[in-house]
Amino acid sequence: MKNLLKLAVVLFTSATFAQTGHIMQGVGAFNMSMGGAATAQPLDISGALQWNPAAISVFDGKILKFDIGAFSGSPKLYSTVTDPGSGFTFSGSTEDDKGLSPMPAIAYVWGKEGSKHTFGVSAFGISGFGVDFPTESNNPGSPNFNPMEPANPINFPQEFNGFGNLASDYMLLQIGFTWAYQVSEKFSIGIEPTINYGALEIGPNPLVRPDFPVAMGGTGKGYPLSDKASSLGFGAQIGMFYDTQSGFKIGAAYKTQQYFGAMKFDSKYLDGTVANDAEFTMNYPAVYSIGLGYSKSKFDLALDYRYIDYENADGFEKSGWEIATSGPGAGMPTGAVNGFGWNSINVISAGIQYKGIEKLPLRFGYTYSSNPIKDELAFFSMPASAIIKHAFQFGFSYPINDNFMLDALYHHGTSDGKTEGTMLDPTPDVMGGPWNADTNPLGAFPSSVGYDMTTDLVMIGITYTFDKK
Template structure:
């Protein structure tokens, strides 16, 4: 499978995906989302099983195809305070589509089950407009059109006035998986899933580029990279209704994202490269089915602390030249911590032809307060998510599934504004003569300043599942 094919599939199946737990999607498809993402030990549908435990597809004894499409809306707010100025900028991105496709081949008299999937499993993105109501530029020249009666957001000022200006990011990851499950016994199965990934990232402005003292930070084109990994799982289905599951998704290793950069005046900026892998995920699940009820609970640990692009933190330090030992203004990485995710779901089948589901997902926050500034392009951190879903059989073989999702961040993620190179001058020895001090202020904290973000999300998703020769 070549890169052009993956790019086409990516454009068709993953127009835009937003992370719910860090930048990891909490679930895939209407059924799995409505169970809060819990599926490691409770495979109610093939999409959830293929995403969280490849061994669990052994429960399906038919050829099944599943397609889902959702409309996702997020409303992040970016705020900052600098001196007496304080304000909030709202995201204006709008609605984004969320598709997912899965297929499983199973036979009742076979110990082997196969599956294939194409899921948008990760992403983040914001669009914060520029705030042109600024008091003065970085050179101290006043703005005659400044209206001090209107609240202003310093971080959204134009770059020539010391802010980021128009701030936009788009990151998307499509994962294609090929799954094989084998029944060791009637109750115990194992599974393996090699994965091929396609990721793309675009930033404006680009924090991974060293800024020009006169032209500021450049913007990037959309860079892409291929990645590879795997997932392994075990699934136990007891005769009494208790189910146990465990899976390990390896880190997805990507090549470098190579960016062509352009300054705001249209001139070319130096090219940059950035490596951003997908973190390893360890999942444990417990399920229980009895009469009209199916219960599921999953625990996951997402290993950001050992993932390129997320483990690194702080500023890139110049290694040579007159600025050697000083930060360049380019960002090393997000500096995220590992997170814990708890997913809980309940399905009630007591209403004829109308199974109902409720789900809840909790995720810890990967962002340290002191590093909040570095994650402004990736503010999609949802602590609590609530879901309600249903299914309805259109025919004996065709099932309609639906879900409504609502998520909130747990208050505001807030830290300080950072600036390691604030209008540095050079002394007569050719060394930077500025306030940055590696020993006392390695991040370039601006005293008395604040930057923070919070958000809510909502989504409506529908899917159809068709079982051949049911």
């Protein structure tokens, strides 16, 4: 099963990108163009399968949908710090180096006309983040180093107290098996067991205990690089859908926390020597969704509210530095990071479809997301910095023939300013560092680190409706 899921990850989730925290705002060209709203407005099978399993009861026959998109993100990392020895203030920014990424999704729904049962299966990349900030070229180890020119200290090599090339890649593939039952002509319920595959790579890896400087008994190798680690997860989603058949609709769904096993990292320092192994568990948070829909004549309207419970999900619940519980360093930070420490967030998705142009329905969507990253913990979320506050979408459909439908989407998102805090240092204060268990448990020191980004996505989808017998 794990090998099959790895293959599916390669095929269907070559890349995903953060929108609402690290969660995709929608799935497929149609649902994305409606701002991700679908809990009470099942206009296409991908949106219904993702946000409300009960809503697939509105579809008859057999429907297959495939989407593929090209995503471009432009995250930027900023930092400022004053060197106490030289008195120079280093300040600069680094742009991401990842380039374009593909984004596929596939869904299938079937049911017999007149039957109360409808079934579906899907393979969606529902979560992800990734950055690639290269090493600052104007650094103290460079032969052409000029401290009077802009320099981003967070991307200095590790021997000069930076992280060097800071890169991350996280993706989560979810395979869902959905069943919906039409209790009455107006009311349906649904359930969806899910199987998940998650894979994470971070370099340098802050989840692994670093080799501290010589003054602290180490050899100064810093944080190691790690191979990509993966794990399986399981969960479910339940939902209800009510259609008044006078135009108004209401829906609600609950996706349980997706529980994963621990990811095990094999790590090596930059000189090739083996580092300590580390384990990290990162669950997908529980998601609560309610929605309203209205359809009449030439218009379809959709509005969703979602609450994403990061605060109670493993990997996002804890924060700060790991504290040693035994040995000579008991009670001191090991330098390994406990977790992201994110807040739970609110998400609003809205969309409108205009059907007044024959064979060319037009859609406009908007998504708002609050920021899960606390200012004082911004330093820990640099590998997952792609947080979008406002997203705007435009899309349309065109029927190629009786069986094929083409969907198209353009998305633009913005973080609407920086997420910003101070740099943090796990070096114990007994060694002259800024860390103090009582007054400064995170080891903050005079500095700043921040990030922002914009995103653009072009996506097309093909829906094939099988001929009814």
